[in-house]
Amino acid sequence: MNPDPNAAPRVPTERVLGIEFFSGTAAEAVEHLARHGGYAVIPAGPALMKLNYDEDYRRAMQSADLALADSGLLALMWRIATGRKLRNISGITFLKQLLGSAEIRTDGATLFVFASGEAKEKAAKWFRARETLVHERSYHVASSPPEVHDYALLSRIEELRPRHVVMAIPGGTQEKLALYLREHLVYRPSIYCVGAALGFLSGSERPIPEWAEKSHLGWAARLFAQPRMFFPRLAMSLGLARMVFKYRSELPPVRSHWADA
Template sequence: MTDVSAAPLGAAAPSPLDPGDAVAAALCARVHAVPCAEDHALPPRRPGPRVIAFLNAHAVNLSAASPDAAAAFLGADLLLRDGIGVKIMMRLLGFDPGANANGTDLIPRIAAARGRRVALYGALPGVAEEAASALRALGARVVATRHGYHPSADYEKWMLEDAPDLLILGMGAPRQEILADRLRARARVAGLDVDIVCGGAILDFLSGRSRRAPRWMRAAGLEWAHRLIMEPRRLARRYLLGNPVFLMRALRLAAARRIELGDSADGARR
């Protein structure tokens, strides 16, 4: 994994940080700020496979605690901001967070655009098929579905057989990001041009198995609270424990940046 022990803090000069905080700063630096959450706002594709991942507070916490998760998120070809937490952290570090690229909104638009061959891998048995029906109603061309409980090697084999232009993974973080890295390597060897999108619970939402937050909650950046209410047993640890950890990390990074900016200003006056 790339050494991030001296990751830059926005415009400030680099300095040693706690390893987890350094990973968080490096992830914020890798985010591609988009002007709006639309397919046309994404950078144009280049030949070869591409991994698209979404960075939210939970992803930052996972990456800070796991080198494998950090490597997978940092290795994404396109890392998009998802959520108000990362927006706050990026602003504290002096980065432009751009528009919120919520995967549940953006991925269906990507899938329905340009007549792509779409494959869906993930979720419980039957969910991907239901999600495929929803995407087809939007105009997407879904060519394959697989549930999310197979060995990684099976997905590598199926990807080459299905030959999608767009492969949506709905397996949760960091499993899907780690798998996406493996799939990209396999696709590169095979000469397969494919966008591999890490979608989290996207298949559950598309299938109707999980409900979206009301529009006003989404606009206020409170979709996480709705998910916590709907699935308290599964998500309590992520949000009730994880959010304070994330906030403290953001405040430590902001304090470190203020110190470094002050040191830089003092040095310039000397």
């Protein structure tokens, strides 16, 4: 990675596809980022296909202060290809650890950023059901569609000065947005790119069975959960496996499309 010059000391990592994935636990990841600031990325397997063709995504991933391997499939392919272990920390596991922190739940300490008003309302309902009081000012709905350079969000963060920013924006934009925020904010909050993880918990995304999450088979559950998406997801899974075996620790070269990898 090419981290921010003001970044924290290096942490133990395993380099896969040009990304330095964190080798510690979810609790250690939360503690590290909360202490030192910067942004964390937790890419799912399909999102990593963008390394083949999206220059801005490549830069955002390599510039992250902390990268966690959400994909159980990636960890499995890495073990088969190299015999080495890649620590698999799912976005849901990380988010649960994060939300368990008393500091995160402190009034005014955290700003939650959503892709839509519906996702925000479902998350607010989920928080209320768990007696977690989150003030309305701690919610922000990003521009639609989400923008990489979201000046309104930048201004909101500067105004509120939260210590933590939780980005619950699926689709691969949040990592680029997190880099933009880190480069332009006048202070250094902790930014967590949790993607669809909060939606899986709140119900705005199709939930993942707990057994699949605990056994690191969330990728398989998603593969079979939506029959119409089976073959596209299968193709991306096979593409990811091919990338791991072909490039291993190296960042793949830029292609015109992920299928050319």
